[in-house]
Amino acid sequence: MSAINPYSRAEQRLQALGISAPEDIDLEAIAWDEGVRVQYSDLSGCEARLVGVGDRAIVTIRSSTDDRRKRFSLAHELGHWNYHRGRSFECRADDMVEKFSSKPIEEREADSYAADLLMPAYMFQPLVRNVKRPTFDAVSELAEKFNTSITATAIRMVDVNVWPLLLVCHAKGGRLWFKRSRDVPDRWFPQGELDSDSLAFDRLFGEKDRTRAQKIGAEAWFDRRGAERFNIVEDAIRISNGQVLALLWIEDNEMLDDSGRY
Incomplete structure (x- = not known):
């Protein structure tokens, strides 16, 4: 019987690429390696768009949002690419807020993949264990390390x-x-x-x-x-x-x- 892998799909992907530090999580390089071209545009009505054919896809990210939102949007679309290949998605800002119970399963899966890709537990958890008090000061320090938003980092904590x-x-x-x-x-x-x-x-x-x-x-x-x-x-x-x-x-x-x- 084969052993159960304790790492998520996104974490396995990072480990296969030899990524062991937060600053080495280059989402555009990961996307390119998976056949996904990333572009930035002044999207209207959505935060990000994924269009894929076969083993190739284009992800378009809204250019007017802040850098950490762009990173989450790209990680979220890579989640769709890994879990829902063959489908196209347009993700609005409210698809990416944390109203967990009301989200479609596809959006929750993409969010989970994004969290694991941006803040993999094998990097994130040891840092949280060193936190003296779980406050927003600690959250802010972790957000700086992983280049993620305060909200996404607090959820991960x-x-x-x-x-x-x-x-x-x-x-x-x-x-x-x-x-x-x-x-x-x-x-x-x-x-x-x-x-x-x-x-x-x-x-x-x-x-x-x-x-x-x-x-x-x-x-x-x-x-x-x-x-x-x-x-x-x-x-x-x-x-x-x-x-x-x-x-x-x-x-x-x-x-x-x-x-x-x-």
Whole structure:
């Protein structure tokens, strides 16, 4: 019986190319090696376009977006090329936001491939293990290393499950989406509306883009009996489109108890 490969398809691709450091992840070179030509144009109505015939394809990336968005868009289209070859795609900006549950399976697969290609776990996880506190300062440092956006990097930090974290995105109309680490029980479900005691509330409705992470009562985030017994660490940062990201770190192991007593 053959052993199960612990690496994803994108990670296997990087390893086959001998890539072992974030600065060596050259997406255009990887695309060329896979028969994909990359071009940049003033696209209207979509962020990126993939057109393929046989073993050749052209990916067009919107030229007016920032460099880190371009990288994610290209990695996302390479995900389509690897998983959905033979089809063409036009991906809008809202195809690439993190509303996970409402996305078509093809978009989720392309997103997953992009995350693995840009921030492969075999490089990313050891760096997260060296993080002293999971805050947006740490996220920003990782984003610089991998040349990725704050949002994509924070999502990756949650997904690698080194820390018990939740990442929650709000706009003034309420919660847009959230992600939790695998070790965080489902019962800790963030509220739809921001509590005025939360840092995220201050970031969304106040003037400051950022303050330092601090402890806060868990009841500010979770409308659940017993939440008032606990504190969590919250960090919050304002991002584009009038949105705020909150990174919630559960330090108290009792909150992670699988018995569901609280």
